[in-house]
Amino acid sequence: MFGLIDANNFYVSCERVFNPALDKKPIVVLSNNDGCIVSRSNEARQLGIKMGAPYFEAKPLLDQHQVAVFSSNYALYGDMSQRLMSLLSTFSGEVEIYSVDECFVGLEGFEQWNLLDYGHQIRETVLLHLGLPTCVGIAPTKTLAKVANLLAKRHSQKDSSTQGVLLLDTEQKWKEALTKLRVEDIWGVGRQYAKKLHSYHITNAADLARVRPAWAKKHLGGMIGERLIAELNGVSCLEMELTPSTKKSIVVSRSFGRVVTTESELSEAVSVYASKASEKLRIEKTIASVLTVFIQSSRFKETPFYASISITLPSASSDSRVLVHYAPEGVKRIYKEGIEYKKAGILLDGICPAHSQQTNLFDERPSNPALMAVVDKINARWGAGTVFLASNGTTQAWQMLSTMRSNRFTTKWKEIPLVKG
Incomplete structure (x- = not known):
């Protein structure tokens, strides 16, 4: 389950x-x-x-x-997400984080329990400890658990007194549930597949569950379609992914809060993005060998401008100082005067585990993992940006607009809630 x-x-x-x-x-x-x-x-x-x-x-x-x-x-949202996933891990030894606000938990071996009550216990615990309302779907396959969760959420939106937990533990229950969902609402059925299914008069999930596996294999992406039909019929084909796969690339990009025209501000922006990208590498204990810088004007311009350049590093690295050195160099080579820039970004490729690093004897900018570990520890203890590179700037007037942002209650000492007696 x-x-x-x-x-x-x-x-x-x-x-x-x-x-x-x-x-x-x-x-x-x-x-x-x-x-x-x-x-x-x-x-x-x-x-x-x-x-x-x-x-x-x-x-x-x-x-x-x-x-x-x-x-x-x-x-705030990222920190609350981490707290949510940490709390959910106390309910099962198998937790697969699916998105910032969603995760699967393995319930194999819990069958002797009252799973409906267990779902309510999960929901009530999250609400008590974090104040976050949730919905819980429980079923014998991941696809049916998605179905159960979606229907539980729909019921709670229509009636706030609904408890927000749905258990599909029998064939009769999940077949009845499938009649309430359109095919486009099924996990894994995209817009194009939904359009194709409608052309065959397959309009709801129950219709899809009744098609032959061979037909699904032919029309719905091969083995993916065949597995989908099996999952809708209660046969589990998708295992829990307990170890997140290593990212093949990392992108950090933002639209500017105002138009940027100077090379210096673009360099400052990509330096900030390169720092953030290197932090992501270190979190995953990986290094990157290729850094791509891109800059662009608004896409709504009559003649939009876009330019990018890829730089192969002398040695793969996750050191902020190394990446921030090469990022402005990339801007310098693609910058064009007279353009009103609206967005810039960093893309890291050639990612591999940090322990497999091949160093370069003649590298003029060697990495210093120990120094980066100290910087990360300080920023984790005292807040992001406590220690940063001077090339990141101090004013950053180009930063994106967030004029209506609430306080970062859980990550900034100066923004924690105040209680008045």
């Missing part, structure tokens, strides 16, 4: 944890540079506010209904 735990409206729920006055009020959270709506409360959804809608288009409706609006607070 598998359980899928998903935090409801995760970004919105994180905001409510530290501001209880927002409970049962309409809220939306915006994307980078306050561009689009990426999370909304049920109350906002009921007002007709669309997910993904540009903020400037939705603003009149948001103002009309006095909807609380927040810029994305990734420091």
Whole structure:
């Protein structure tokens, strides 16, 4: 058996944890540079506010209904996600983190328990310790657990008194559940496959579960389609992925809060991004041998500009000083005057485990893992950015807009909640 735990409206729920006055009020959270709506409360959804809608288009409706609006607070959401996954790991020895707000737990050997009660215990514990509402789906396959979770969430959105836990432990239960889902709602069925299925008059999940495996193999991506049909019929084909696979590449990019025109500001931006990318490498205990820098204007320009350059490092590295040295060099070689730049980024390739590093005797900028370990330890203890490279700048006026960001309550000493007696 598998359980899928998903935090409801995760970004919105994180905001409510530290501001209880927002409970049962309409809220939306915006994307980078306050561009689009990426999370909304049920109350906002009921007002007709669309997910993904540009903020400037939705603003009149948001103002009309006095909807609380927040810029994305990734420091808060990331920390709350880590706390959520850590707490869920106490309920099972097998935990697969699927996304920032969602994870599978293996429940093999728990069959003698009342799994419905166990699902409620998980949900109530998360709410008690973190203040995050969740939904729990439990079923004999990961795909059916997804189905159970989705239906549990739908029921809780329609009726707040619904408990948010659904157990599909018999064939009768999951067959009935499949009749309530469109094929496009099934995990693993994308837009193009859904369109194809509709052309064959396969419109809901129950219809799909009845097709022959050979037909699914022919029309739905080979073995992937065959496994999907088996999973919908209660045959587990997808194992728990307990060890996250090493990333093949790492990208750090941001749109600027305002137009950037100078080479110095672009260099400062890519230095910051290179530092962040090197931190990601060190977290995964990996190193990279190829660094790509790219810069671009707004894609809505009549003649948009885009340029990139790849640099092979003398030795693969995760040292911030090494990557930050080469990133501005890349900008220097592709920068063009007279362009209004709106975005820049760093892409790292050639990633391999740090223990397999092949050093270069003649490398003028050797890595210093011990120094980086000290820097990471200081920043972990006292907050991100406590120690940073001078080339990252101090003002960073190009940073993305986040004028409505809440405090980083769990990661910044100066922004922790205050209690007044």
